[in-house]
Amino acid sequence: MTRAMGAASSAETDLFTIDQLASRSGISVRTIRFYAGKGLLPPPKLRGRLGLYGPDHLARLELISELTGLGFTLAAIEGFLVTLPESIAVEDLVLQRALLAPWIPERLETIDPEELDRRAGRALSEEELASMEALGVLERRPDGSILLHGAATLSSALASLDIGLPPHLLRRSHELISRHTTALAEDLMTMFQDEVLQPYRDRGRPVAERARLRELFTRLKPITVQGVVTAFGRAVNRTIRERYTDPG
Known part of the structure; x- marks a missing residue:
């Protein structure tokens, strides 16, 4: 009886609120709720009116973060997660994350042209922007924003442009x-x-x-x-x- 109560108590300590889940995963509460609404996370366990989340939710969020870091679109992430069984063990999710983790860390950022010029230290010409886009450093979007593939790649691209090669x-x-x-x-x-x-x-x-x-x-x-x-x-x-x- 004592052992059973201990196991139940241990299981309870593995559960946390959405605020605690956000703190552990580094993902905002708003984004977690968005993911849940899209079906990327299983429903929380209910204790009365309180929703509680477990290690499986945390592991799924970490996997989603890795896929996002690899440049997967939300639709692609949904398609990938659909292939995983709902009953998949936390250990299997951790293994999936290890297999999919970026080989070279890339931090994708969406910035405006003014912020790009500020980071570059000068106003970039159309030719320079086109070259950087061809080099895979950035993507210019229809709304005028820029998807930047990491600060390190920006520095390398600027150095390449400054060499003076055509x-x-x-x-x-x-x-x-x-x-x-x-x-x-x-x-x-x-x-x-x-x-x-x-x-x-x-x-x-x-x-x-x-x-x-x-x-x-x-x-x-x-x-x-x-x-x-x-x-x-x-x-x-x-x-x-x-x-x-x-x-x-």
Whole structure:
């Protein structure tokens, strides 16, 4: 009897109000209610007229945040969450979050042109804006606002523009890098899917493997990114040697 009461008490301590959920997730109460209204969160548990939320709600909110950080639209997030069973365990949601967490953190911001000029330290010309858009640093929206893909990318883009290379050359460079890195990303994702994730699913998603997979992907990301940077540097060195070494 004591054990049962202890378990019930523990379950109660895992529940929190919407204000506490907002504090733990870093997402406003208004946004949480919006997500709930869109069906992205299951209904809270009711204690009288008070709605209480649990670890599963928190895990779903964290997953939604990761998807938002990856640039998913709300409709895409809805479509993804629909594929997850309502009874999915918190541990599985945490694993999903680990698999989907951005490999390179990107903070998407919506700002106005005046704020962009302020951050750039000067009034950007139409040609500069077009170049930055082609480089994937920003997107200009029909309402005049600008979707900025992170402060770090803005600094890098401004540095590229200040070098003085023709805008068309910057665009072509970006297109080349984007084409080859996209192919690399697709090949790597296919390999991870076929060699790691699918065997895990085929084994019935063993509980004992969840934590190991989560740690694997968390540690693998920075190692892979650094490996790509190192391999590219070596490839450039090799190309220089091959092109400019005097055969005589």
